[in-house]
Amino acid sequence: MEELDYLEEPDMFHDVFGHVPLLSNKHYTDFFEGISHIALDYIDNPRAIELLGRIYWFTIEFGLIRESGELKVYGAGIMSSYGETKNSLSDNTEKFLFDVEHVFNSDFRTDILQERYFVIDSYEQLYTSIPEIKSKLKELLS
Numbered sequence: 144m145e146e147l148d149y150l151e152e153p154d155m156f157h158d159v160f161g162h163v164p165l166l167s168n169k170h171y172t173d174f175f176e177g178i179s180h181i182a183l184d185y186i187d188n189p190r191a192i193e194l195l196g197r198i199y200w201f202t203i204e205f206g207l208i209r210e211s212g213e214l215k216v217y218g219a220g221i222m223s224s225y226g227e228t229k230n231s232l233s234d235n236t237e238k239f240l241f242d243v244e245h246v247f248n249s250d251f252r253t254d255i256l257q258e259r260y261f262v263i264d265s266y267e268q269l270y271t272s273i274p275e276i277k278s279k280l281k282e283l284l285s
């Protein structure tokens with residue numbers, strides 16, 4: 144029980160409880176697949192992979208969603224951590240509307256509770272951001 148909040152990988156609780164449920168959501172999986180294809184296009188470019196890692200981090204791992212006016216967690220890194228869940232929904236952390244350029248410009252640390260989160264309106268918003276992720280990434284790498 145004392146290891147449940149944060150485990151060294153492989154962390155089956157994180158994977159099964161955090162990641163698996165949303166794989167039944169079409170827009171979410173299309174987004175997941177979309178960023179995977181972009182990553183494959185840049186697989187030999189460490190800077191591009193670092194930037195795409197920020198998109199992944201602030202959505203799939205640490206994303207928040209506002210549904211019917213209520214702030215909720217959907218990122219697997221939050222869902223599988225009691226401490227991160229409390230932290231993410233508290234007034235002590237920064238919340239920004241999901242914005243591709245802002246996410247690309249946001250570094251993160253993996254060893255602390257997060258200090259900022261990005262909030263989506265819907266999973267469709269993630270999916271429809273794929274063309275902008277492609278174009279902004281191209282722009283940042285040029």
Ligand SMILES: [Fe+2]
Binds near residue numbers: 157162219220
């Ligand atoms: Fe994860």
